[in-house]
Amino acid sequence: MLNGIGVHQELGREVFIGALYSESLSNDPDTLMNNVQPMRMELKIVAPDGLTTRRFSRMWIEGMAVNSKADALTAQADNMVKFDGLFKGRFLKDDFISFINNPGKGVDIAVNGVLLGNIDDNAFFSMLLSTWIGKIPLSSDYRDSLLKVGDVDAGLRSRFSAISPAAARTAEVKTWTGAQVEVKTAAASSSKSSVNAKVEVATIAKTELPKLEVPALEKPALDIPVPAPQAEKPAPVTAAAASTPAKPVAVAAAKVEEEEEEGPALTAQSLLARQFYVSDVIKKIRGKTKYPQRALDRDQEGSVRVAIVIDREGTVLSTNILETSKFDMLNKEALEAIKRSAPFPALPAEIAGSRFEFTVPMRWTLPK
Numbered sequence: 001m002l003n004g005i006g007v008h009q010e011l012g013r014e015v016f017i018g019a020l021y022s023e024s025l026s027n028d029p030d031t032l033m034n035n036v037q038p039m040r041m042e043l044k045i046v047a048p049d050g051l052t053t054r055r056f057s058r059m060w061i062e063g064m065a066v067n068s069k070a071d072a073l074t075a076q077a078d079n080m081v082k083f084d085g086l087f088k089g090r091f092l093k094d095d096f097i098s099f100i101n102n103p104g105k106g107v108d109i110a111v112n113g114v115l116l117g118n119i120d121d122n123a124f125f126s127m128l129l130s131t132w133i134g135k136i137p138l139s140s141d142y143r144d145s146l147l148k149v150g151d152v153d154a155g156l157r158s159r160f161s162a163i164s165p166a167a168a169r170t171a172e173v174k175t176w177t178g179a180q181v182e183v184k185t186a187a188a189s190s191s192k193s194s195v196n197a198k199v200e201v202a203t204i205a206k207t208e209l210p211k212l213e214v215p216a217l218e219k220p221a222l223d224i225p226v227p228a229p230q231a232e233k234p235a236p237v238t239a240a241a242a243s244t245p246a247k248p249v250a251v252a253a254a255k256v257e258e259e260e261e262e263g264p265a266l267t268a269q270s271l272l273a274r275q276f277y278v279s280d281v282i283k284k285i286r287g288k289t290k291y292p293q294r295a296l297d298r299d300q301e302g303s304v305r306v307a308i309v310i311d312r313e314g315t316v317l318s319t320n321i322l323e324t325s326k327f328d329m330l331n332k333e334a335l336e337a338i339k340r341s342a343p344f345p346a347l348p349a350e351i352a353g354s355r356f357e358f359t360v361p362m363r364w365t366l367p368k
Contacts (some may be wrong), residue, residue: 001025003032005160006145007046007150010322015051017160018043018132020146027147029133032125039101041128045091046164055086062359063131063138066282072111073275076127077268079119083109084118084266091348094165095173101125112170116177119286138359139323140303264352273350278358280345289337291364292329302329304334310356314344322359334362 003020023037086109100108106120128217136144302325309317324331
């Protein structure tokens with residue numbers, strides 16, 4: 001049954017529309033991630049210029065990292081490398097990606113109805129799912145859209161169902177693996193689907209966290225205490241402070257994307273090096289992140305996700321807010337925390353390339 005549909009955006013632009021199907025509906029992320037039941041995630045690319053497959057797989061790998069414990073990441077490293085290697089070239093507009101959880105039979109990965117491979121471990125599906133509905137999702141708005149318990153917007157559902165790849169494109173995808181096995185697509189199944197105060201910065205559980213006076217979470221997250229009433233109030237915030245210069249960001253991001261596509265394929269060692277490096281960097285950012293007193297006074301809460309590009313020495317080349325809060329003070333604090341934390345450690349030898357990009361999800365939540 002259809003649990004929810006959402007649009008994932010970055011920089012205010014739509015990237016893909018995704019749907020989550022499950023045997024039983026729920027708005028509780030843990031119930032969905034822990035249940036052993038048939039489930040399916042479907043994504044349809046809507047970005048006019050598509051999406052590089054390397055960056056697409058990195059998105060999932062990063063999401064798994066910030067929502068999984070270190071031992072789970074290590075256990076799934078080979079599966080993540082296999083997952084990364086399934087995708088070739090670039091996703092184009094209207095491409096349709098499926099992740100199908102078959103209890104006892106693993107996870108089928110398909111593009112445009114073409115089966116690319118199987119990950120023979122159902123725990124891998126839960127890790128994929130945690131990217132979007134875990135404690136620290138890559139996009140809070142997208143997470144909420146997937147947890148609608150079938151109460152989805154009819155217009156968005158119709159738009160999703162209407163998207164389908166051209167036959168020539170499907171034939172091209174078959175060349176990625178040579179597999180001729182077809183899997184059920186959304187068009188074939190959608191007609192049968194029934195529609196019936198803390199700051200958190202993601203981290204990997206590898207890093208020991210200090211004890212804080214905040215509620216504990218089951219999954220790894222970094223919690224920053226709410227400041228005491230006497231805390232110094234930050235300076236007034238302007239709307240211009242919520243963004244960084246567009247040109248350097250675009251140039252740096254384009255360079256990273258080019259290196260990602262031309263760089264060597266991931267190995268288990270290089271993948272874990274990336275994840276643990278990001279964990280250490282985010283811990284440092286956490287130590288510099290505050291809940292602005294004026295935001296507390298005005299009952300402002302929200303989520304921000306920032307993309308950071310660094311060079312091999314750990315110097316920040318650019319920062320860019322991919323997902324913004326509606327409150328400028330929170331957007332500014334996200335960028336200021338990164339600025340206060342820089343420079344970061346030099347990249348380890350296992351991470352290739354002259355530049356490295358990662359994202360930092362942050363969430364400011366008012367005390368109950």
